[in-house]
Amino acid sequence: MENNIEWLLHGFAIAASPHHLFLMVLGVMLGILVGVLPGLGAPNGVSLLLPLTFGMDPVSAIILLSCMYWGALFGGSVTSILFNIPGEPSSVATTFDGYPMARDGHPTRALTYAFGSAALGALAGVVLITVLASWVAKAALAFGSPEFFAVYLLAFASFIGMGGSPPIKTLVALAIGFAVAAIGIDTVSGAVRLTMGVDELVKGVSFVVAVMGLFGIGELLIAVEEEIKVKAVSSKVEWREVGRTLLKLPGHWWVLLRSAAVGCWMGITPGGPTAASFMSYGLAKRLSPRHAQFGKGEPDGIIAPEAADHSAGTSALLPMLALGVPGSATAAVMMGGLMIWGLNPGPMLFVEKPDFVWGLIASMYMGNIVAVILVLLTVPIFAALMRVPFFMLAPLIFIVCTVGAYSVSNSYLDVMLMMGFGVIGYLFKRLSYPLAPLVLAIVIGDKAEDAFRQSMLMSKGSLEIFVHGKLVTTLVVLSLILLVLPLILQMIGRRVPKVAATD
């Protein structure tokens, strides 16, 4: 523990350089921009920036990318509150009470509640990482291939069991991601796999291309279909109101605490920020004595989803750093970046690159403070951006995605793949297939497969290796429970209406 604080101070020394502070500001601003714009969000914003970080040193690169993530999380809330348009899927729940409060003449109060609770949620996530990360990593140092495979299995199972989407659809999305990850040269045998006759696919399918299509093009199609009508409320920030609202925030400590706990849990087990914000909103509504006020501008209805959203987004980096299993789609993209920079996400990172790890953790404290200040200062500017008609923004965003996909490896095939992923992204979103597990599987598919094949080599082809040893067995059993969980819940769910009907 004392050691952690020492390392954290060391991390602050790294993160507080003028160069890194500049990158924080830049990252947060770009993040707010992609968070505000429809069709661009945290996952594809970070992917777009990724090819541009290859020349940077890893600490600077991760500070830039993670601050973009914080910025995007904040930016998504701005449009939710002022325009009733969630800029990010994870800020959908913020529209329920945020927009009514802003519409009724209190936009500053709504924004301050959102940003304040978001910052506290993020703080909870970072503190959790500070306390737990090195401990988890130390425990994971003893992991062999079977344990790692079991951890991956647990991550995938928790998507199916707790992700909130229809379980079979989640399973299909996951398996497609794995198949896409397998395309190209097999790292173990050197065989060329699943290219389906397209020779250029030997290089594999980059997750950046997939993210650009799934999230970028897919979301543009969704947005144009819903025909966004901007009904803006005033976007002026009154500073006195900011102060007054911040002083009221401690009075909501119980909601804050519970929401942060929900968020941390959903971030570490890869449920993701979107599921966390909905779950936290649902809980707050059910448990609140002012139950009837929800949906009409109730402060707790803003605090609950925002605190959970940000604590989930932040704590999603804990399993990424300590185990090499990202907890959200954006964390998956960042982890892909880590691997491209030549780092090996997982427990060895804490031993080999402590500067990187603790620089990042320290930057998370600072980046979130920078984000709160910047987002409050720039609300009017970004709100003005929303008045640009969508038909003008759409082709520009489309070109950005196209160029982004092309620049990954200067390949036209990638542009066509992006288009294909775009159509899939649209269909999947419309029919509530989850996209995060698809991206996660593309990024860590190879690692999971390697772990499995290594384990098989160790056991000479016997699956029994996954029930030898306490840790492996526990993890595998836990995964199986999570896999069966939706089935059980469905059965209980079916029985409840019947009981209600007989009453």
Add this chain to the structure above:
Amino acid sequence: MISRRALEMLTAALTGTFGVAVCVSSLELGIAWGAAGVSAGTLPFCTGTIVTAGSLFNLVSGARMAPGETAIDADNARRLAGLFLPAATYIAAIPLLGMYVSSVLYVFGVLHLQHRASLLRGLVTATAVLLALYFLFEITFRVYMPRGWLGNALGF
């Protein structure tokens, strides 16, 4: 126009086709325990099987939905096509006209011709895109954009 039921079934058919293709293609690689451990096709075959089986399930549960609910009505379809068709044309034009010319034509076409924005607005936005692409990517980040058949013919 397109019912939720049809959309569910279409998507399941798409994912199912992919699943079968993955299975067939990994069978060729071998899917058993080989001399060097687990053969390269084993896990892809498993994922292919899961995709196929899951798609079948989704197909059946889609088919059992009531046909009434509309997923995409005529208005939605018109707006979707209004975004998708110009975008697909733009992508298709890149090998022919190169990234710069097709981007400029795409922006100008969508703004001025499709959405009746003023000529000035169309021209200014298109020029801004051209300059931004060139200075941001070609100069700052040294990404060489494809010139296309046209650019090569003109010697760029």
